[in-house]
Amino acid sequence: MSEPERHGAAGTENPSEPERRLKAPRRRAGSRVTRSRRNVAWTGIGALVVVVVLALFPYLVYAGTTTIMVQGFIVLTLACMWNLLAGYAGLVSVGQQAFVGLGAYFVLILALHGISPFAALPVAAIGCGVAALPLWWLVSRLRSGYFAIATWVLAATVMLIIEKFSSIGGGTGMPLPGLSGYDPTLLTADTYWAGLAVTVIALAATYLVLRGRLGLVLTAIRDDEVAARSSGVRVGLARMLVFVIAGIGCGAAGALLAISQLQVQPTSVFSVQWTAEMAFAVIIGGIGTIEGPILGTIVYMVLQQTLQSYNAWYLIILGLVAIVIALFARRGLWGLADDHLHIRLFPVGYWLWAPDSRGRRGLGLRRTGRHS
Amino acid sequence: MVWVNDIIQGVLTGGLYALFACGLSLMFGVMKVVNLAHGDLAIIGGYVALGVIAVTHIPVLWSFVVVVPIMAVLGYALQRIVIQAALDRGALTTLIVTFGLSVVIEAGLLQFINANSHSLGVGNAIITSSFSVGSQIQIAYLLLLIFVVAVVVLLGLQYFLSASKYGRMIRAVADDREAAQLSGVDYRHVFGIAAAIAFGTVALAGIGYGMYSQFAPTTGTDTILLFAFAAVVIGGLGSLWGTLLGGVVLGVAQQIGAQINISDEVLAGYLVFLAVLILRPQGLTTRRAQS
Numbered sequence: 236m237s238e239p240e241r242h243g244a245a246g247t248e249n250p251s252e253p254e255r256r257l258k259a260p261r262r263r264a265g266s267r268v269t270r271s272r273r274n275v276a277w278t279g280i281g282a283l284v285v286v287v288v289l290a291l292f293p294y295l296v297y298a299g300t301t302t303i304m305v306q307g308f309i310v311l312t313l314a315c316m317w318n319l320l321a322g323y324a325g326l327v328s329v330g331q332q333a334f335v336g337l338g339a340y341f342v343l344i345l346a347l348h349g350i351s352p353f354a355a356l357p358v359a360a361i362g363c364g365v366a367a368l369p370l371w372w373l374v375s376r377l378r379s380g381y382f383a384i385a386t387w388v389l390a391a392t393v394m395l396i397i398e399k400f401s402s403i404g405g406g407t408g409m410p411l412p413g414l415s416g417y418d419p420t421l422l423t424a425d426t427y428w429a430g431l432a433v434t435v436i437a438l439a440a441t442y443l444v445l446r447g448r449l450g451l452v453l454t455a456i457r458d459d460e461v462a463a464r465s466s467g468v469r470v471g472l473a474r475m476l477v478f479v480i481a482g483i484g485c486g487a488a489g490a491l492l493a494i495s496q497l498q499v500q501p502t503s504v505f506s507v508q509w510t511a512e513m514a515f516a517v518i519i520g521g522i523g524t525i526e527g528p529i530l531g532t533i534v535y536m537v538l539q540q541t542l543q544s545y546n547a548w549y550l551i552i553l554g555l556v557a558i559v560i561a562l563f564a565r566r567g568l569w570g571l572a573d574d575h576l577h578i579r580l581f582p583v584g585y586w587l588w589a590p591d592s593r594g595r596r597g598l599g600l601r602r603t604g605r606h607s
Numbered sequence: 608m609v610w611v612n613d614i615i616q617g618v619l620t621g622g623l624y625a626l627f628a629c630g631l632s633l634m635f636g637v638m639k640v641v642n643l644a645h646g647d648l649a650i651i652g653g654y655v656a657l658g659v660i661a662v663t664h665i666p667v668l669w670s671f672v673v674v675v676p677i678m679a680v681l682g683y684a685l686q687r688i689v690i691q692a693a694l695d696r697g698a699l700t701t702l703i704v705t706f707g708l709s710v711v712i713e714a715g716l717l718q719f720i721n722a723n724s725h726s727l728g729v730g731n732a733i734i735t736s737s738f739s740v741g742s743q744i745q746i747a748y749l750l751l752l753i754f755v756v757a758v759v760v761l762l763g764l765q766y767f768l769s770a771s772k773y774g775r776m777i778r779a780v781a782d783d784r785e786a787a788q789l790s791g792v793d794y795r796h797v798f799g800i801a802a803a804i805a806f807g808t809v810a811l812a813g814i815g816y817g818m819y820s821q822f823a824p825t826t827g828t829d830t831i832l833l834f835a836f837a838a839v840v841i842g843g844l845g846s847l848w849g850t851l852l853g854g855v856v857l858g859v860a861q862q863i864g865a866q867i868n869i870s871d872e873v874l875a876g877y878l879v880f881l882a883v884l885i886l887r888p889q890g891l892t893t894r895r896a897q898s
Contacts, residue, residue, distance in 0.1 A: 327702045329643065373881060376888045379698045380641020381844070383706075384836040385884065388877055391833055395874040507828060511710045518703055547714035554711035561703045562692050 330386025338489025363486025521567025622754030646832030652813025682806025843890025
């Protein structure tokens, strides 16, 4: 934020460094401010094409592939939410499995009352958002590491309470009713579409949140919390909103999990492994960017599929990679790519264009973006 | 009489929880590190004890003579090599790195050892026997021993921090790192020593837990980390005696919970933790609000 960042090939044919620095902050006649370096319409059309192609997958590939992709959708949705929490709101939650579990159980409860699990999915997501409010009240007083373990304890408590109700399976869980009459092929396809819809909504919501006022507030908090507070930013309110949004997203992912596994088992849906997966995907891909979780999820899925016959190896490797990246490449793989390519698939900041740049080399004056 | 027994058992189990918690408390107090791998390191201590006993055949009660130094060295190395690097990069990185360590340790134990439960000192007379007070109260020698060890460790730590040269250095660095550095203290070395002490207490706790109950790779996070953390929060952040009180409150709450319904043991402990979080977020012993 302190100074405009340079973009374009380092050195070569550019004016010398001090000259640029002098020129950069002055806003000259004919300069303009845009969201993106390239025409944003192309990104939009590109995203639309990707979604349409993905939507056609059940007609194009085997059911095994779509089943794996549903797992990917679940991880990506979770990663988007964890990225909002840790990357923007500074809330390192290790208890997001509480919402995964609650989402799964809300679907189960509604299905036991005769509601189709697919119709129950959005209701479960909203229910998790409502449940996030009292849980936020409990943990909001704690900071940093204590917040992390408190959310973990909270998730364990929620699981222990749910296990007390034998009508929803008690400690052993139960199969998800309401889908037995479904044609298996159609069920696989419908699950896939539901997963795609949840993921697209999660990504779009993250993008819109970050472009809007809340995004501005979150970026201010991320960069300097004290400065943000003294400028009148309501930090607590912003964090609560993010916690609730993340609750809704993780709840939707949990509902999807229940539908894809056709059963709900407390120790599985409330496992801390969900938080490990979402956190590692975010760290590896690049925390504090929207593109990072997507890249991280792809890496995660490739590792998981390649190493799945070696039991716990994929978690060991994933954890080690996440530690190394957290220590030595804090902006993740997307950060490394961004350094060389300057791509932004989801432009949430602003670019200042000098009048003589002819659209090739803008002076980035971005509101959000680089994680410093 | 049943309730008296519950309270006595709870207080004694609380000693074990305090032993778990004091390493967590020390590392937070000195380095501001919340070590999410704390529980898994205790389990490593248990496995190291298992290995040491299998190789050297020393009595289980004396295994700490070997295990504590091993864990202390591991603590110093881990602090200097990994945790210090994370600390230099900020709180978020520290949390992610210790969480990563936790997951890697747990998955590693599952991969290289197995998912079976182990315990230490099966068949050892002192560990399994108990004595009676009155007609209804049975006190296990082991729990009493662990409680005494916990009190001794906390007293020793208190004395060490207030009276010894390294203790002064640790307090100085915790108070004001720059000022301590200007006076010629290498804070990295001091952090390493604090980590070594914390890991030593973790090793004791791991051995104690291994004798008291069974442990498996997942025990580290499922119970130890969360119990230790609950004890720290109930007692008050950064206070060693608060940690003992927190452990005792947690232990008594669990015993009373188990008395009401055997499956509610763990839940009762967490509910007390949440109640403290709501009513007295600064903990039972600390006076000023936590920043």
